Amino acid sequence: DNWNGGITIGGSKISNLRFADDTTLIAASQEELVALLNVLEQHSAAYGLGINYNKTKVMIVDREHDNHREIKSIGRCEVVQSFVYLGSLIDNSGSCENEIRRRIQQA
Numbered sequence: 001d002n003w004n005g006g007i008t009i010g011g012s013k014i015s016n017l018r019f020a021d022d023t024t025l026i027a028a029s030q031e032e033l034v035a036l037l038n039v040l041e042q043h044s045a046a047y048g049l050g051i052n053y054n055k056t057k058v059m060i061v062d063r064e065h066d067n068h069r070e071i072k073s074i075g076r077c078e079v080v081q082s083f084v085y086l087g088s089l090i091d092n093s094g095s096c097e098n099e100i101r102r103r104i105q106q107a
Helices: 030-046 063-068 097-106
Strands: 007-009 012-014 016-019 022-025 057-059 077-080 082-085 088-091
Touching: 022 030, 057 082, 088 097
Parallel strands: 057 077
Antiparallel strands: 007 012, 016 022, 082 088
C-alpha cells in the first residue's frame, strides 16, 4: 500500500491490471518485479490464495536491449516474448500489429 513501483501512463502510476483471477504486474526493473511478486504472494497468502508459478509468465519490454532475450526466467517465472491476456495477444514489441493479424485469421 506504500508501493511506489510501476510505470506512469497519462500521469497515473500503474503497477497492475486485474480482472477476476487474471493479474498483470507492471514494473520498471527486474528488481521491482521481484519485489512486486513478493508483495502479491504475501497478500494472496493472507487470504488463503497462492500464485500458480507454472502459469505465471514474465515479459520484458526494453527496446534498447533487444528485450533481453537471453533471460529465461525471473524468480520462479518463465520469461516469454508474448502472452494472451483477456483474449488479446500482447507482445514485447509494444505494437498491436500481431494482434490485428491474429484476429483477422480468426474471422
